Amino acid sequence: MIISIFTGPWLPVPAVQGGSVPRLWQGLAEKFVAKGHQVTILCRSYPKQPQQEVINGVNYVRWGGFPQSTNIWWDLLKDLTYALISFPRLPAADILVINDFWLPVFATLQPYVGQVVINCARFPKGQYWLYGKVDRFYAVSNAIKEAILKEYPPANNRLKVIPNPVNTDVFFPPTQPKLKQGExxxxxxxxxxxxxxxxxxxxxxxxxxxxxxxxxxxxxxxxxxxxxxxxxxxxxxxxxxxxxxxxxxxxxxxxxxxxxxxxxxxxxxxxxxxxxxxxxxxxxxxxxxxxxxxxxxxxxxxxxxxxxxxxxxxxxxxxxxxxxxxxxxxxxxxxxxxxxxxxxxxxxxxxxxxFNYEQIAKFYLDDWIGGSISLPL
Missing domain, CATH: 3.40.50.2000 (Glycogen Phosphorylase B;)
Structure with a gap:
């Protein structure tokens, strides 16, 4: 499959300035590539990161971007601007994963981008009626799933829970007993x-x-x-x-x-x-x-x-x-x-x-290819 992942205007990928969402989608993208799929991450520009490069088999394409503020209305306007600039640039693909407020509205107007799916990693704020043409919603928890259904019941047949992953190759228990230092x-x-x-x-x-x-x-x-x-x-x-x-x-x-x-x-x-x-x-x-x-x-x-x-x-x-x-x-x-x-x-x-990357990547790929999902929740 050809998979595009859009991470929005706020944080760079790879995540040199923090942000768990950019970090987890970088990790999942690399697992998709390891399974033989072609993956492009579409993300904001950032100093010292080139406009285009390949890292661990994942193609990165960067443009624009904004600093996030504490004013939600101002940020929504900036996000709308970024979405309007971005949607004509979206490449042809089989799957387009979006973690963004406005882009799902415009991405569905471009049939060549493939199935449009939303990574629902935040509580809904009244916007889900705008996403009537989105193919799939992936809530990161059952709490998010219930909140989406309460706000937008028509999402029911297109909504699944796939949790966030953790990199167990990096985050693992100490290999030696801890030395007690009195604290x-x-x-x-x-x-x-x-x-x-x-x-x-x-x-x-x-x-x-x-x-x-x-x-x-x-x-x-x-x-x-x-x-x-x-x-x-x-x-x-x-x-x-x-x-x-x-x-x-x-x-x-x-x-x-x-x-x-x-x-x-x-x-x-x-x-x-x-x-x-x-x-x-x-x-x-x-x-x-x-x-x-x-x-x-x-x-x-x-x-x-x-x-x-x-x-x-x-x-x-x-x-x-x-x-x-x-x-x-x-x-x-x-x-x-x-x-x-x-x-x-x-x-x-x-x-x-x-919740390791391998397992969570499999949940996504199984759903996209047509398999069944068995979640550990």
């Missing part, structure tokens, strides 16, 4: 933004530190608004909370091998997202599981596709009036029971293997 390291990886609940995590960690002084919290991710962070004012709020606490803020790590090593150096992973209509799957908790970490996450539906309470991770009630105490209690439980934590880490790493 229990709790790790967070992701955007440092209010909707991710970092302030809640710091409140919970403050309570936990009074019970277990040896704990350390390590927070890795972007704070800059143009990288999806909460900006300087939010950072100031967080810094006021960490005074006297063993908390380390680390710049975002875009090298996935270095990021995987950061996971392997930790003892627990916490992802306290508050984004009820923003968290679609949760790549970071899955990467943590693949690296042998037990995840502690908020009670969002999307996480239940791959985390089993008390078996491969823990949930806490983020909607509670005393959510910080709920989170602190859950962290204390996980740290205090080292034997159970070790067994859960083994199960977590094993569960993550179901």
């Amino acid at each position: 229990e390291i709790i790790l967070y990886v992701g955007r440092i933004h209010p909707e991710k609940g970092i302030h809640l995590l710091l409140d919970a960690f403050s309570i936990l530190s009074r019970q277990i002084p040896r704990v350390k919290l390590k927070i890795i991710g972007p704070i800059k608004e143009n990288q999806g962070g909460g900006g300087g004012n939010y950072l100031y709020t967080l810094q006021n909370k960490v005074e006297g606490l063993n908390v380390e803020f680390v710049e975002p790590i875009f090298d996935i091998h270095k990021l995987a090593e950061a996971y392997r150096q930790a003892d627990l992973f916490c992802y306290p997202s508050l984004a009820e209509k923003g968290e679609s799957f949760g790549v970071a908790p899955l990467e943590a599981m693949a690296s042998g970490l037990v995840p502690i996450v908020s009670d969002l539906a999307c996480f239940r596709d791959f985390i089993d309470e008390g078996e491969t991770g823990y949930f806490f009630d983020h909607r509670s009036n005393n959510a910080s105490h709920k989170l602190s209690d859950t962290l204390l439980t996980a740290i205090s029971n080292s034997d159970k934590n070790y067994q859960m880490s083994l199960k977590a790493a094993q569960k993550a293997l179901f």
Whole structure:
């Protein structure tokens, strides 16, 4: 097959500036090529990346692009501009995969682009009625699937769940036993933004530190608004909370091998997202599981596709009036029971293997070629 993958105007591919979606589609594209298919990734221009090149058998074609802002209406206008510029350039193909708001509307006007399919990696925002001619919708979680059907019931016969993958060749448990250095390291990886609940995590960690002084919290991710962070004012709020606490803020790590090593150096992973209509799957908790970490996450539906309470991770009630105490209690439980934590880490790493690139690529190819899908959810 000839497969085109359109990644939108915001982030470069390969992902030199972060972004789990560009990274995962790069990995899937390489798996498609390994199966004998011809793949082109259509993405934004970026300094030091040529307009066209071939990497690991995948053809990259780049043009235009915009920096993302915090104003959704301005970003929608920029995305519309990019879609209007892009759709006449779309190459002939059998399949066109799109992760973008506006392009599906115009791509269906070009019959030579092949079947138009949408990677539904975000909660719908009222736009799905615009996609009446799209051939297939791939929701990354059951939560996204239910939200799409609630908004646009005619999608039912064209909608399937295919989860995000994790690169288990890079994210894997330590090969040697960890050397205890007197600290229990709790790790967070992701955007440092209010909707991710970092302030809640710091409140919970403050309570936990009074019970277990040896704990350390390590927070890795972007704070800059143009990288999806909460900006300087939010950072100031967080810094006021960490005074006297063993908390380390680390710049975002875009090298996935270095990021995987950061996971392997930790003892627990916490992802306290508050984004009820923003968290679609949760790549970071899955990467943590693949690296042998037990995840502690908020009670969002999307996480239940791959985390089993008390078996491969823990949930806490983020909607509670005393959510910080709920989170602190859950962290204390996980740290205090080292034997159970070790067994859960083994199960977590094993569960993550179901989501490797090879398997997820097979789900897509089977559907495109006409096979059946058997999902591990």
